[in-house]
Structure formats: structure tokens, C-alpha cells
Amino acid sequence: MAASSVFRPGLFKHKVAIVTGGGTGIGKAISAELLELGEWRRDTHYFLRSAEALEMRQKLPPSSPASVTPLQCNIRNENEVKALVLSVLERYGRIDFLVNNGGGQFSSPAEHISSKGWKAVIDTNLTGTFHCCQAVYSAWMKQHGGAIVNIIADMWKGFPGMSHTGAARAAVDNLTKSLAIEWAASGVRVNSVAPVSNYKELGPSLFKMSVPFSPAKRLGVPEEISSAVCFLLSPAASFISGATLRVDAGQSLYHSMWDIPDHSAWPEAPEGENLEALKDLLNPQSKL
């Protein structure tokens, strides 16, 4: 495996990590970087991707002590998550890190999201993350400490067109803060990463659409997200908890991609001299 991490190889030696959705996209980059930095294990989820685990295993140098294990789990199902955590503990005896990366949504105007679709997205991105945090804490981290990183999204200005996932990710941002306080006495650090990066088959079109909205004038790549995750898991972040790191080149501070067409539907301002002044200002004959 070609070394690409900026961190010291062996940093995570003997550590055991669960990375949900660890077989694709950002999760795959996180899995690969953790593998490079030490000995770790990963789960996948309800669509078992043993082919990807095999591919990663084959890239490991023979001398590497690292190992990768695909495990099947749908994070929306509490019992499957509990079984996953027990299975990792039975196999490896500890869980140092949890990365809640598994998630998904579809784009739709809010008015067209069905109740079933809304619940599916909230269940996946909010409840699934909660299930994983709670199960890992109860079964291991409560007694032994650990570090959790939740992958959320750039929803700081709302998420028009994906209101369900925006609401779920904002909730995870808040969950991160609650758990950071509740679990501090167990030595558990809980943080989030809010990425903007290439998005699988939508990558090229999203890339073209969003480049003008990025201060960097390019999208991020999954490797730029995984390094932030590894930093938050590492001892370099030993005094960081309850934080969300925006890995977006400042895009969340810049202008919105959502276009609001010209309209005259907004309610009038209250009557009075300020309204008159406003009308004067907007009057094409105005001398102002």
C-alpha cells in the first residue's frame, strides 16, 4: 500500500476501529488511512462488501500487522448494531475508535418528501449514528474510553433540496456536543467532521456545479476528509471534544448554491415612514 498519510506509520498500532460504510467513498479513504497507520478492523454494513476488504488486505505489505474485517450491519437496526459491536469485541477484545460515516439521502424539494422517505433518511443518518455511539459506549468505551468521529455535512445555512439530511446532520452536530459532555468522565472524546468532497457518480456534475461556490475553486477529495478524521482520533487531538471540524475550504462561509428566483410574494413591511423611504429607494424615478 503506497504511503500517503501525513501521520506517523504505527500511530494507531494495536488500535481497533469500527468504520461504518467503510467500503466506499470517504469511508474507504478513512479505512485505508487507518490501515496505513496501524492495526485496525472495520465493519461494513448491510451490503457486505467483502471484495473491498479483500482488495485492501491485498494492498497491505506482508510485514504489516494491520488487518481488515468486513462485517454486515444495517445501522438503522439497533439489534444488528449491538450484534456488530459484540462481534468486534469477541474477535478483537477492544474498540478504540468509532467512525460514524455510513449514511445516505436523496435530493428532493421538502414539499415532495414522503413521510416514509423522511423517516428513512432520519433513521439512517441520525438514529443509525445514535445506535452506533450508544452500543460502542455501553459495551466498551464507558469502562475504557475511546474516540468517536461522526461524519455530518455542510448544512450550516440549512440544506435546501435535502432538508431531511440537513435536519439529521444538524441533530448529529448537537448529539456530538451532548455525548462529549455526558461521556467525558469515561475518557471518551466525541467530535464531528463536516465535509464537502467529491460525491461518487454525482462527482463530475456536482464538481462542475459547485466549483464556483468553493473558495478553493475545486472540490475536496476523500483523502482530505480522512486526514481530518485521523487527526481527531489521534493523540494530537487529546484536548478536543464536542467540536465539529468543517473540512470545506471555507465553503460554508461563502455564498449559497441555492437560487431564489425573483418574486413579489414576500409580505409587505409595516406601514410607516421607513416603508415610504424603502419605496422611494426602489422607485426607478428616485434620485437616491
Ligand SMILES: CCCCC/C=C/C(=O)SCCNC(=O)CCNC(=O)[C@H](O)C(C)(C)COP(=O)(O)OP(=O)(O)OC[C@H]1O[C@@H](n2cnc3c(N)ncnc32)[C@H](O)[C@@H]1OP(=O)(O)O
Ligand atoms: C450530505 C451531503 C450530500 C452531498 C451530495 C449528495 C448527493 C446525493 O446524495 S444524491 C443521491 C445519491 N443517492 C444515494 O447515494 C442513495 C442513498 N440512498 C440511501 O441511502 C437510501 O436509499 C435511503 C436512506 C435514502 C432510503 O432508504 P431505504 O428505506 O432503504 O430505501 P427505499 O428505497 O425503500 O426508500 C424509502 C422511501 O424513501 C423515499 N425515497 C427513496 N429514494 C427516493 C428518491 N430518490 N426520491 C424520492 N423519494 C425517495 C420514498 O418515499 C421511499 O418510499 P417508497 O416510495 O414507498 O419506495
Ligand SMILES: NC(=O)C1=CN([C@@H]2O[C@H](COP(=O)(O)OP(=O)(O)OC[C@H]3O[C@@H](n4cnc5c(N)ncnc54)[C@H](OP(=O)(O)O)[C@@H]3O)[C@@H](O)[C@H]2O)C=CC1
Ligand atoms: N461526499 C460528500 O461530499 C459528502 C458526504 N457526506 C456524508 O459522508 C458519508 C460518506 O459519504 P460518501 O463516501 O460520499 O458516500 P457513500 O455513499 O460512498 O458512503 C456512504 C456509505 O454508507 C453506507 N450506508 C448507507 N446506509 C447504511 C445503513 N443503513 N447501514 C450501514 N451503512 C449504510 C453505504 O453503504 P451502501 O453503499 O452499501 O449503501 C456507503 O458505504 C455519508 O454519510 C455522506 O452522506 C456528507 C457531506 C458531503
